[in-house]
Amino acid sequence: MEINFSLEQIEQVAQKIIAENPNKVILFHGEMGVGKTTLIKQLCKYLGVQGATNSPTFSLVNEYKAADNQIVYHFDFYRLNKETEALDMGIDDYLYSGNWCFVEWAEKIPNLIPEAHSVITISLLPDGKRELILS
Template sequence: MNVIFSLDQLEEVAQKIIAKNPKKVILFHGEMGVGKTTLIKQLCKTLGVIGATSSPTFSLVNEYQTTNNQIVYHFDFYRLNHEVEALDMGVDDYLYSGNLCFIEWAEKIPNLIPEAHSVITIELLPNGKRSLELK
């Protein structure tokens, strides 16, 4: 799936992503400030997450629950220096839990990513819109 969108179209983009039925583990790639966290917040809202969502930059992982009792994990590995830090926090338990896992900065843990995963790449275009590719 490829789509070009503006930030006011995030809800529509999130619905399209969910409709494509991606794998449970989704990696989000893109430069800092491109909107990875903003998209993940919208995905959570579209999925029916109860309560506020925020970036897990310092906690590494946030856990959310949807209105139909689905668990969603949101990871931000930007601050990791070594994969062993992710192992120490029990990342394997999350990634193989069968729950949705949204992962920012997955390139910090390349050897820990399950084989079955989807990738969303976001790029900022010169006109301020974003280009999104889901594989």
């Protein structure tokens, strides 16, 4: 799936992503500031997360309760120095839990990603819109 969108359309983009029935482990790729966290916040909202969501830049992972007792994990590995740090925090338990796992900066843990995953790549276009590719 490929979509060009403005940030004002992000709610509809989140709905389209979930409608595509992606794997529950989704890796988010894109430059800093392109809107990865903003999209993840909207995906959480669409999945029924109540209350505030924010980037787990310092904590590495945030856990949210969604509708139907689903759990959503949001990871931000930007500050990770080694894959072993992710192993020490129990990343395998999260990624193989069957829950939604939204992973920013997954390139920091390439050897730990489950085979069954989806990828969202976001790029900033010259007109200020974003290009999103879900694979």
